[in-house]
Amino acid sequence: MTRPGALGGYVRGDTPVHALDARAKVAALILATVGSFGARSWAGLALMGLLLAGALAASRTTPRAVLRGLRPALVILSFSLLANAVVLVGQPGISWEGLLRGARAVVRIALVVGLALVVSSTTTPPALAEGLAAVMAPLRVVGVPVGGVSTALSVALRSIPLTMEEIERIRCAQLARGARLDAGGVVGRLRGWGQVLVPLIVGLFRRADELARAMSDRCYTGEQTSMAGPLALRDGLVIALFAVGAALALVLW
Amino acid sequence: MLEARGVWAGYGAEPVVRGASLCVAPGERVVLVGRNGSGKSTLARVLNGSVRPRRGTLVLDGAAGPVRTELARAVGFVRQDPRNQIVSALVEDEVAFGPRNLGLAREEVSERVREALAATGLSSLGGRMTSELSGGQQQLLAVAGVLAMRPRYLVLDEAGSQLDEATRARLADIVDALLARGVGVLEVAHAPEAVFGATRVLVMSEGTPVCAGAPRDFLGSEELLVRSGLSDDALAWAVHEGVRSGYVPGRRLDAGALAEHLSGEADLEGRDGFFAPRAVACAPAGPSVDLRDVSVTYGDVRALADVSLAVSGVTLLLGVSGSGKTTAGRVLAGVQEPDEGEAALDGRPVVPGDVGLAFQRPEDQLFADTVLDDIAYGPLMRTGDAERAHEAARRAAETLGVGEELFEQSPFELSGGQMRRVALAGVAAAEPAAYVFDEPTAGLDAPSRRALLELVRALASGGAAVAVITHDAGEWLSAADRVVFLRQGSVTAEAPAARALAAPELFRETGLRPPALVELRALVGRDRD
Numbered sequence: 037m038t039r040p041g042a043l044g045g046y047v048r049g050d051t052p053v054h055a056l057d058a059r060a061k062v063a064a065l066i067l068a069t070v071g072s073f074g075a076r077s078w079a080g081l082a083l084m085g086l087l088l089a090g091a092l093a094a095s096r097t098t099p100r101a102v103l104r105g106l107r108p109a110l111v112i113l114s115f116s117l118l119a120n121a122v123v124l125v126g127q128p129g130i131s132w133e134g135l136l137r138g139a140r141a142v143v144r145i146a147l148v149v150g151l152a153l154v155v156s157s158t159t160t161p162p163a164l165a166e167g168l169a170a171v172m173a174p175l176r177v178v179g180v181p182v183g184g185v186s187t188a189l190s191v192a193l194r195s196i197p198l199t200m201e202e203i204e205r206i207r208c209a210q211l212a213r214g215a216r217l218d219a220g221g222v223v224g225r226l227r228g229w230g231q232v233l234v235p236l237i238v239g240l241f242r243r244a245d246e247l248a249r250a251m252s253d254r255c256y257t258g259e260q261t262s263m264a265g266p267l268a269l270r271d272g273l274v275i276a277l278f279a280v281g282a283a284l285a286l287v288l289w
Numbered sequence: 290m291l292e293a294r295g296v297w298a299g300y301g302a303e304p305v306v307r308g309a310s311l312c313v314a315p316g317e318r319v320v321l322v323g324r325n326g327s328g329k330s331t332l333a334r335v336l337n338g339s340v341r342p343r344r345g346t347l348v349l350d351g352a353a354g355p356v357r358t359e360l361a362r363a364v365g366f367v368r369q370d371p372r373n374q375i376v377s378a379l380v381e382d383e384v385a386f387g388p389r390n391l392g393l394a395r396e397e398v399s400e401r402v403r404e405a406l407a408a409t410g411l412s413s414l415g416g417r418m419t420s421e422l423s424g425g426q427q428q429l430l431a432v433a434g435v436l437a438m439r440p441r442y443l444v445l446d447e448a449g450s451q452l453d454e455a456t457r458a459r460l461a462d463i464v465d466a467l468l469a470r471g472v473g474v475l476e477v478a479h480a481p482e483a484v485f486g487a488t489r490v491l492v493m494s495e496g497t498p499v500c501a502g503a504p505r506d507f508l509g510s511e512e513l514l515v516r517s518g519l520s521d522d523a524l525a526w527a528v529h530e531g532v533r534s535g536y537v538p539g540r541r542l543d544a545g546a547l548a549e550h551l552s553g554e555a556d557l558e559g560r561d562g563f564f565a566p567r568a569v570a571c572a573p574a575g576p577s578v579d580l581r582d583v584s585v586t587y588g589d590v591r592a593l594a595d596v597s598l599a600v601s602g603v604t605l606l607l608g609v610s611g612s613g614k615t616t617a618g619r620v621l622a623g624v625q626e627p628d629e630g631e632a633a634l635d636g637r638p639v640v641p642g643d644v645g646l647a648f649q650r651p652e653d654q655l656f657a658d659t660v661l662d663d664i665a666y667g668p669l670m671r672t673g674d675a676e677r678a679h680e681a682a683r684r685a686a687e688t689l690g691v692g693e694e695l696f697e698q699s700p701f702e703l704s705g706g707q708m709r710r711v712a713l714a715g716v717a718a719a720e721p722a723a724y725v726f727d728e729p730t731a732g733l734d735a736p737s738r739r740a741l742l743e744l745v746r747a748l749a750s751g752g753a754a755v756a757v758i759t760h761d762a763g764e765w766l767s768a769a770d771r772v773v774f775l776r777q778g779s780v781t782a783e784a785p786a787a788r789a790l791a792a793p794e795l796f797r798e799t800g801l802r803p804p805a806l807v808e809l810r811a812l813v814g815r816d817r818d
Contacts, residue, residue, distance in 0.1 A: 046378075046418070160418075161378040194378040197420040202653070208624040209654035212646035214670030214719065234656045238701050242652070246373040249339050251386075253366045254376075254438065255358055260389040261398055263382075 046160050052270075053095035053158045058167030059264060060271035061155045064278040066171065071282030072147040080285035081140065084147050087281050091154045101157075102150040109149075113142050161193035166264055184258050191247070199240065206235050290314050291336060291364060291442045291473060296345035298335050299328070304343060306332045307496030313442060313473040318464065320484050320504075321477045323493025324518040325706060325734045329477045332498070333446045336475065337364040350441070362391065365440035369447040369732055371427035374434070380422070381406075381415040383430060387438040405437035409463060423610040425456035432463060442473045450479060450732045451649075453609055453760045454802035457482070461541070479734050481525035482805065484508060486540035492517045504538045522735035523557060523564040523764055524806055530556040542805055548812035557810055563739065564767040566787055575752045576635045577601035578621050578644060578723045583630035585616050585778075592616040593627070594778040600723065600756040602770030603749045605786070607762050609800050613778040614758045618725045621756055622646040634723060642671065645721040649728040651712035652701070660703070660711050661686075661696040667719030678718075685718035686711075689744070706737065713744065723754040730761050742768045763804030766790040774799040 053061070068084060075081045092099065106113070120138030123131045159167065169186030176182050207217060210231060217228035292312040299305040305328035313319050313336075323329050334340040335347070338360030349355040349363055368374050377383040384405050388398040406412045409429045414422065422430060428448065435443065445464070449457040457480075464474055465486075476483055484490055490507040491498035494516050501507040501517075509532040511520065519525040528547065532538065536550035551557070558565040578600045585593040593613045598606075600621060606614045619625035620632050623639035624646065632639040645667075648654060657663035665675075665682035672678060686696070689710045695703065700711050716724065726745065730738040738761070746768050749755050759765050766772070769786035776799045789795055791810040793803035 048416070160382070162382040163379075190378070190382075191376055194376065194419065197378075197418075198372060205648060205653050206656075208619055208622070209646055209648060210656070211624040211641040212622045212644065212725075213654070213667040213715065214642035215666075216670070231656050235652060235654070239652050243373060246368075247376065250366075250368065250374045251376060252357070253337060253339055253361050254387040254434065255361050255390040256386070257358075257390060259392070260386075261392055261395060263385060263389065263395060263398065265395065 045157065047157045049096070049158065051095045051158065053091065053154060055270075056158075056274060057264065057267055057271040058159050058163035059170040060267060060274050061159055062164070062167040062171050063275050065151050065155050067275070067278040067282045068151050069148050071278070071285040072144045074282070075144070075285040075288070077288050078140075080288040081143055081147070083281055083285050083288065085143075087278065088147050088150045088154075091151060095154045095158050097150075097154050097157060099150075102146065102153055105149050105153045106146060109145065113145065117142055162190045165190035165193065166262065170262075170264060181258060183260055187256070187258075187260070198243075199236075202239055203232060203236060206232050206239075290348070290350060291475075292348040293332070293336060293342075294346050294348065296332070296335055296342040296347070298331050298340050298342045298345075300331070300340075305496055306335065306342075308345070309335075309497045310345075311475075311491060311498045313475050315441065315471045315473045316468055317488040318468055318474045318476065318486065319489050319491060320487040321475060321491045321493060321498055322479070322484070322517040322519060323498075323734075325737060326704065327493040328496050329493045330446050332493070333444045333475065333477050334366070336442075337361060337366040337444055339366065362438065363440060364442040364444060365435035365438060366444045367428075367432055367435055367446065367448040369450055371424070371431040374431040375419050375427060376434075378418055378420065380411065380417050380419055380430060383419055384433045384437045387434055391438065401437040401439070405433040408436055408466065409433040410459065425452050425610055428452055428456065429459065429463075432460065436463075436467075440472065442475070443467060445474065445476045445478075447477055447479060447732060449483065451728070451760070454804060455609070458802065465540075479732070481508075481519055481522055481528060482542050484525075485538050485542050505532055508532045508538060518735045520560050520735070521563075521739045523559045523767065525735070526560050527551065527557050527806070527809060544805055544808035544812060548809055551809065551813050554810065554813055557806060557813065558767070564764065566767050566790055567770065568787075575601065575749075576722045576754050578639065578754050578756070579633050580617060580620060580627075581630050581633060583617075583620055583627040583632065585613075585620065585625070585627050591778050593620070595630070596775075596778070596780055597630075598773050598780055598783065600771075600773075601754045603745055603755045603757060603768055603786075604771045604773060605762060605765055605769045606756055606758045606773050606775060607796075607799065607801060608775035611777075612775040612799075614775050615727060617775065618646070618727050618756060618758050621723075622725045642667075642719070643721060643723070645716040645719065645724040647713060647716045647724070647726050647729060649731050651705075651708040654712050654715065655700040655708065658699060659697050660691065660700050663700050663711060664691070664714045664718050667715060671719050681718045681720065682714070685714040688717065688747075689714040709737075717748070721753070723756075724748060725756045725758070727758045728760065729757065730759065730764070738764060761804075762796075762801075763806035766804075766807065774801075776800055 072084045117138040121130055121135035123129055165186045169182050172182050290312055294310050296309045297304045297307055309332050321329050331340055335342050338357045346353050375383055376386050381402055384402045385398050388401045406415055409432055411429055411433055449460055468474060484504045487504050490501040490504055492501045492513055501513045507513050508528050514520040514529060531547045531550040534550045536547050580596050580598050583593055583596045593616055606617060608614045620627050622644040623632055623641045634643050655663050657666055661682055664686055665678040668681040669678035691710050691714050729741055745755050757765055766786050766789060772784050772786050772789040773780055774782040781799050782795050784795060790807055791814050793808050793811050796803035
């Protein structure tokens with residue numbers, strides 16, 4: 037059954053960003069994160085903003101989607117803005133310097149959220165998992181099972197819609213037996229959800245067990261052929277662009 | 290040749306597979322039938338190495354005691370529920386999973402993915418998300434994932450039991466193509482259709498597969514049918530009657546050829562006439578649950594478009610997957626708010642709790658600490674009186690054959706069959722005026738399916754309205770009063786069951802493949818006129 041995709045979930049499309057290699061996108065996202073948090077001046081942040089604007093345009097993501105993505109963090113962001121701006125010690129009032137400092141922090145976070153949204157909505161879960169694995173590859177040296185981590189991530193991403201489906205079915209079954217899951221104040225509601233959790237968790241453990249069997253039935257051992265080909269020229273260009281952008285943001289005064 | 294010699298295996302203290310021997314040669318299709326819990330699945334899993342036998346040996350192409358990876362590579366395994374088999378969120382990537390594990394080169398992996406998707410008819414869906422596919426497509430995808438490993442043997446563990454008739458036929462075509470290429474197939478099945486075209490039929494009996502010979506020998510023997518449980522299946526019994534009057538089962542069940550060997554409608558009514566159609570009632574008495582101008586939309590997908598229908602007596606909701614029947618069931622039960630319209634029970638809007646709702650998997654509806662508390666939950670919510678609730682629970686437990694010795698156990702520790710009875714008792718204990726059963730018989734053996742038909746009939750004669758959503762229309766029709774056909778979120782036809790069970794055209798108009806029993810009844814009826 038098709039349900040509307042969750043925010044940040046993969047959306048099929050044929051934009052230039054969809055066509056980029058996942059490794060390039062993950063690398064660019066990491067570079068942009070370094071650039072956004074390391075930028076020393078407004079000029080640096082503006083440069084990263086320019087890159088974000090380019091990414092949004094190239095992936096046909098609306099700025100509204102970015103705002104929606106920021107919504108869960110809204111309270112914390114506005115609080116940090118206020119906390120920086122309001123001076124209580126000494127002479128109480130509004131500090132413009134503090135406000136700017138707070139605004140800068142908010143802008144940094146917005147930049148990263150926007151780019152992360154672009155990456156996650158244009159990359160299929162398995163490609164994203166493989167992209168992360170590629171970027172993590174150096175950790176192999178210190179004994180991190182990179183292939184396993186990537187598969188685990190891919191399976192987890194696959195399980196999200198399944199789990200949602202399961203919760204929905206259990207809820208329906210319990211409602212039909214007269215459970216009042218949304219009634220009775222906070223305690224009642226929590227108890228109601230606990231009731232949904234029991235069969236959900238039992239079910240998920242069984243499913244996980246069965247899936248593990250299914251994986252070893254298909255000879256899964258931990259290492260897999262990488263399906264990523266050599267990076268195309270455009271992938272290299274995008275990485276280079278973000279590398280230069282991030283470097284400039286770090287040095288621009 | 291894939292061979293098991295004197296294998297003992299099982300999960301619990303008592304092994305369910307006891308000294309089993311069987312073999313599957315390349316290009317052979319061996320069908321294993323038997324009741325739920327007889328050890329068929331465990332034996333199937335021994336053959337691909339996912340269950341280690343406690344005693345006995347496996348022989349793979351002449352080599353005794355192959356290691357797990359060798360077995361897994363040579364023997365593909367397809368489960369009943371594709372959701373437990375699909376690993377990836379993306380169709381192509383799912384098919385690539387096996388070949389990638391084999392460490393094949395990238396080009397080889399891509400080549401195999403293309404080939405497996407083409408063989409299963411999924412080529413156009415390669416870039417889709419797996420969760421977007423219908424249940425039937427997901428099962429074909431699971432098969433594609435196994436084919437991409439190019440196994441020499443294939444084990445299908447009730448792989449068709451959750452599929453509609455059209456997808457089952459497609460799966461049978463895929464298997465035929467594999468057999469022609471020399472793949473050896475072991476098929477564990479509950480449906481009599483699977484027996485057709487088998488090289489050999491085995492009946493699981495007391496933990497051991499007993500050879501029942503060619504399909505004709507098996508289907509012609511009452512004793513073997515009884516042992517496999519299939520004597521309780523209306524279609525299997527009709528084929529049995531046909532074989533006794535000279536019908537020779539071919540590669541597939543051919544309704545036309547079989548009908549010529551049937552003496553009359555009595556042959557379609559089961560061994561003891563249990564599946565005789567119900568007398569035509571004008572309108573079943575008792576309550577009725579209705580949908581009135583109901584529309585439901587998920588995102589931009591219209592699941593139900595302005596649907597009005599009435600459920601009274603036993604009413605079947607039929608349609609291909611994605612036709613909106615499950616959504617209709619949830620709205621009927623009052624657990625899903627429609628975007629427009631309403632569900633009404635005897636004219637009043639349905640509130641959750643008015644209508645009992647049972648799903649295919651009992652695990653989805655159990656949650657209490659003990660069996661008795663679980664069964665008593667519905668009545669307790671309804672009356673708020675613990676004593677009366679427990680009384681109602683005991684009554685329901687007795688009706689459904691849940692023994693008192695289980696009352697204090699956790700419902701999650703029970704066997705599959707017991708769990709199902711507890712779940713049904715929990716729904717029935719609140720004595721709702723109406724019920725919705727969503728795929729109640731998928732994956733059940735013939736005796737359990739028959740018991741469920743009996744239960745539903747008993748609920749209806751007790752005055753309840755029952756909606757049954759099912760892929761197995763053939764058997765249910767004889768227990769039903771009315772049938773509603775759905776297609777793409779709209780009602781395409783409504784008919785009394787007495788008419789639908791001899792009207793294959795009603796099924797075709799809805800995009801469904803008519804069940805064999807319906808085709809047979811139409812043919813037998815026509816001959817007589």
